[in-house]
Amino acid sequence: MAPMGIRLSPLGVAVFCLLGIGVIYHLYSGVISSRLAAFRADSSLIFSGQKKPVDMRELLAVSVEAAVLGGKEVKAVREENGLQEKSKGKTREGVSEPLTNGDLQSHRKMFNLIKNTFPEITVNSEEHDNVVDKVTWSREIPADILEKIEGGKEVPPESVTVWIDPLDATQEYTENLVKYVTTMVCVAVDGKPVIGVIHQPFTGFTAWGFVGQGSNMRARPSYSISPPKVIVSRSHSGKVKSFIQDAFGNSTTVIAAGGAGYKVLALLEMPAGETATDQADVYIHITFIKKWDICAGAALLQALGGQMTTLKGEVIDYAETPLNKGGLVATVGVDHKAVLEKLPNWDPDKH
Template sequence: MVAPMGIRLSPLGAAVFCLLAVGVIYHLYAGVISNRYAAFRGRTSVDLRDLLAVSVEAAVLGGKEVKAVRDENHLEEKSKGKTREGASEPLTKGDLQSHVKMYNLLKSSFPGVTVNSEEHDNLEDEVTWSRQIPDDILAKVEGGKLVPANRVTVWIDPLDATQEYTENLLKYVTTMVCVAVDGKPMIGVIHQPFTGFTAWGFVGQGSNMQRRSSYSTNPPNVIVSRSHPGQVESYVRSAFGNGTTVILAGGAGYKVLSLLDMPSSTSGDMDKGDAYIHITFIKKWDICAGAALLNAIGGEMTTLRGGRIDYSASPLNTGGLVASIGVDHRALVDRLPEWDPERH
């Protein structure tokens, strides 16, 4: 008998065979590896106290950029277009430089979380968290509040009240960060670059802010937008009467702060509102931080009909809003006339 001859492969054939084998193994296991990696990323958790500290640091860092650009008076203003109501939406160098600092700090510190910013400049900047937690946060917030990163959405507004910023009405200007968990605002930071004051709140944990000693609802002082008013003044007076004081102001962050007890060293000529009402479309990076801050100290921000605003979905809030603290929020909502922002 003649023994069967072995199969011999040329060096080229052996290489092709190896590549085919690797390809088969890759296709067999790539899906498994991918699924396991996705599951691992889904399990990656963040400590919310750390995220609060980074949010404060980001808001302050962005505020320094905003102030520096304004101090140099080189705004490089241009228009992003017009709102649904026909108002111009300006964009400045301050918006963009603040965005780059804030966005990159948050993403470098917590790469697993979703970060939504009003601006979309993709420039990278090597900014890293100082790893410092401010004393007032350490005193009020416990560590170890772990949440899976895939349940967290961060909303940042690198420069709120850009229109007023271009007009040098600087008291209205803020930088803001909000952390939402499962769509619910949990952490809110509102920083005033031109006073240096930073307000923060963590729902269920604490805040460095508190409500004022008294509020009025008969009628209330209602604070509204000066740059996107729509028909809000007539709407407010139809709800609370012609004697209602309507305060025109810039910036959603400023309007929320006007409802609170501001430190005397920073309050200056700040307005004092009893309720904040907005009846046109508004973006969630404008309002999420204020919602979290109010919720942390017993206030509320809802749609005009009293519904919850989801901060994990589309950036656009189409239901209008009413914000209050220290009063019966439901009773306030019940006095508001029917209104459909999508039709006005």
């Protein structure tokens, strides 16, 4: 007897094909729907003229990556002795402001990384040039940021101002006093400092803080303001010493240091294994200072419950002009108002 075979009628073949198509449609319809929804969302932003909102956790990650990338340039230029130092002018007090290849190389990496990732936000840098670098974000969010910071917090790009200092403490950098050197990024939203990143290129350590969210730093267990240890600028240590002694007494310890970023870290507790900075209770500056020098520190301190104000206790706006004319007082872990009340009358505009 001949073996029996299974024969499908043309109608059966058609039914089988239709069933197969149904299964495939079921499997892919969810993917297609989600992609269409994303396309419609992006299209609605484009055609309505709206700008894509900025994810703040991503901006924090990009800020950290930018500071580290700039720091690598700073370190490489110093180690290769390729500073190519020149002066970009003098400060209001008549002090020469050096500019090095480290400043410029760091600026190009930091500025372009942030602008390439978030082209619609405002980025202010201490340095300026027309060199375009196609550097792009790695799309990686560090584990400590994922652990401490919630995602999904978005703001309109027009409310964001980023301040970057590609090389803080350039004078000390030229003198090879590299412990003072930092690279810094600050994100201000509607003029208020929200994200602060301070990176130390020669140790590899990065401090960051997100106001209202968290930080990888913490305040020290105790501070004193009776009298305090006060950290000040090396370039103005003479005038500020008498100012501080008038405020807190002649036994007050005054620490002269370079770099605003370094001085903020001196108020905090460094993690175990990191190179210790000078330890201070208060940071005071009595002359004009640029906002890219202080914005990152302001955000970092505020994330830890601290404050940075003018000498008169005024809030500093980080959405406007680069120059802060009111001097500054920075604290954490102490009564900020009590510190302000001890200060003598001083007008930075007259000194």
